[in-house]
Amino acid sequence: MSLLIKNITVVPMDGKDEVLESTNIYIEDDKIIDIGNIKEDINATRIIDGTNKVAIPGLINAHTHIGMSLLRNYADDLPLHEWLTQKIWPVEAKLTGEDVYWGSLLSMVEMIQSGTTAFCDMYFFMDEVGKGLEQSGMRGVLTRGIVEETGKEKEKLDDTKELYNNWNGKENGRIKVMVAPHAPYTCSPDYLEDIMDLAYELDTGIHIHLSETKKEVEDSFKTYGKSPIKHVYDLGLFKLPTIAAHCVHVDELDIKILRENNVNPVNNPSSNLKLASGFAPIDEMLKYGINLSLGTDGSSSNNNLNMFEEIHLASIVNKAVNMDAISVPAITVLKMATINGAKALLWDKEIGSIEIGKKADIILIDMDKPHLYPRHNIISSLTYSVQGSDVDTVIVDGNIIMEKREIKTLDVEKIMYNAEKVAKDLVNR
Incomplete structure (x- = not known):
């Protein structure tokens, strides 16, 4: 599988303390292959529009x-x-x-x-x-x-x-x-x-x-x-x-x-x-x-x-x-x-930053929210203003496990039902 995230703001956390505006991330299988200007003829399996979103490491x-x-x-x-x-x-x-x-x-x-x-x-x-x-x-x-x-x-x-x-x-x-x-x-x-x-x-x-x-x-x-x-x-x-x-x-x-x-x-x-x-x-x-x-x-x-x-x-x-x-x-x-x-966690060679060659563990944050305007400083916004509920998409190992707030890998309703059931039973025991 290949994935192209277009027109995205990226906070790489690669030691440079920088913010990359209106850039692109190209992923193949579980790895980040390219960041920046991606060739127009690239044939990605999936394309995500990153407009009004910020990508940071998971x-x-x-x-x-x-x-x-x-x-x-x-x-x-x-x-x-x-x-x-x-x-x-x-x-x-x-x-x-x-x-x-x-x-x-x-x-x-x-x-x-x-x-x-x-x-x-x-x-x-x-x-x-x-x-x-x-x-x-x-x-x-x-x-x-x-x-x-x-x-x-x-x-x-x-x-x-x-x-x-x-x-x-x-x-x-x-x-x-x-x-x-x-x-x-x-x-x-x-x-x-x-x-x-x-x-x-x-x-x-x-x-x-x-x-x-x-x-x-x-x-x-x-x-x-x-x-x-x-x-x-x-x-x-x-x-x-x-x-x-x-x-x-x-x-x-x-x-x-x-x-x-x-x-x-x-x-x-x-x-x-x-x-x-x-x-x-x-x-x-x-x-x-x-x-x-x-x-x-x-x-x-x-x-x-x-x-x-x-x-x-x-x-x-x-x-x-x-x-x-x-x-x-x-x-x-x-x-x-x-x-x-x-x-x-002894994983910094593979995850923790958005860099070419690292595993694609990335989250996309929806910045199009009233509490995230105006956008003076993205780093400050991420620390002092962003809420967990602003996370739009979650990618682990190159796989999209949540998109537009919908978890793709787990049955959320079933899990909530069974967790409530066993929790009550546990306490009663």
């Missing part, structure tokens, strides 16, 4: 728990520890594969509709998430969340190994698998070392929660005499490529460790705000040259998976916290949501 949700959509609006207005231990974990203990399948598909619909093309997911029954990825056409990193339980340690490692063997590299490389210890407070040092051994064996990365709350950090100092980040660093975890979700309560030593070890922190502003976890020092980490990306966290602590909302909040929250109007500028946040996320 957004990358670098940390989420998509099966948790079933618990959206189920347990709110609680601090994280109480939310997890008294509300979420007891219900999750009753989860089935069918529950996670429908909850994950519901999240994929929501992500596609708001411009996310790739995500990194940590949850249970990850084979079911893989099945959803096959159907949706999205790109994703599957990670089976590992919480240490006496007598089940090896079983969880075996689950991850089987997940890797079943799914890594499948669907034209759209699916990857990493190893996911939940957090240092749910995995002992010995178990973390076993998990690291598995990651080395599989030659893959780590996905972990780190320094999310003040309590977590205080408990780590009581138990180990050091922060969670210093603790896992001393264990050797950061010798592996690491996606570190949250990193809210970090000091200067933590930040230096993250930078020197090329760790990829993921900022989750909505979840951190809602659970009162605090404000990650994004500006400080950026000044150290750390590769920061963005994520929604799960939709039971957010309560949505709209990356444009995260883009907006990531910039304005830090301006207020730092009392600095130029802190975390618009272009920086767009990088966090695109190319930086691709780097965190």
Whole structure:
């Protein structure tokens, strides 16, 4: 298949911080072949008119728990520890594969509709998430969340190994698998070392929660005499490529460790705000040259998976916290949501920017909306004004998976019906 997008404004996110006006993108199969003036005699299978639209790389949700959509609006207005231990974990203990399948598909619909093309997911029954990825056409990193339980340690490692063997590299490389210890407070040092051994064996990365709350950090100092980040660093975890979700309560030593070890922190502003976890020092980490990306966290602590909302909040929250109007500028946040996320997921050679030779993971935004006029600055508009509902078309691996707001790969009505049904049944259980 070949696809020509004509007369489109492009924000490539290729490091030049530029906007290409009235240009064209030519795609063959899964790759971007040309950008600019395309020969008139080119014989494209499909042509899309890009007038009044902006093309940007597909957004990358670098940390989420998509099966948790079933618990959206189920347990709110609680601090994280109480939310997890008294509300979420007891219900999750009753989860089935069918529950996670429908909850994950519901999240994929929501992500596609708001411009996310790739995500990194940590949850249970990850084979079911893989099945959803096959159907949706999205790109994703599957990670089976590992919480240490006496007598089940090896079983969880075996689950991850089987997940890797079943799914890594499948669907034209759209699916990857990493190893996911939940957090240092749910995995002992010995178990973390076993998990690291598995990651080395599989030659893959780590996905972990780190320094999310003040309590977590205080408990780590009581138990180990050091922060969670210093603790896992001393264990050797950061010798592996690491996606570190949250990193809210970090000091200067933590930040230096993250930078020197090329760790990829993921900022989750909505979840951190809602659970009162605090404000990650994004500006400080950026000044150290750390590769920061963005994520929604799960939709039971957010309560949505709209990356444009995260883009907006990531910039304005830090301006207020730092009392600095130029802190975390618009272009920086767009990088966090695109190319930086691709780097965190070890995918930046293929996705994260619109460049010749890269995979065609592109979203088209309909700019012909009252809230997007006048068009003084496209970069500012994308960060401060665009809504997830402005996404018109979504392309992944060169395939159109949503066009004019219609998802082509999934039965949205069926998914909403079944997700509602299994969610009610789950809570009643």
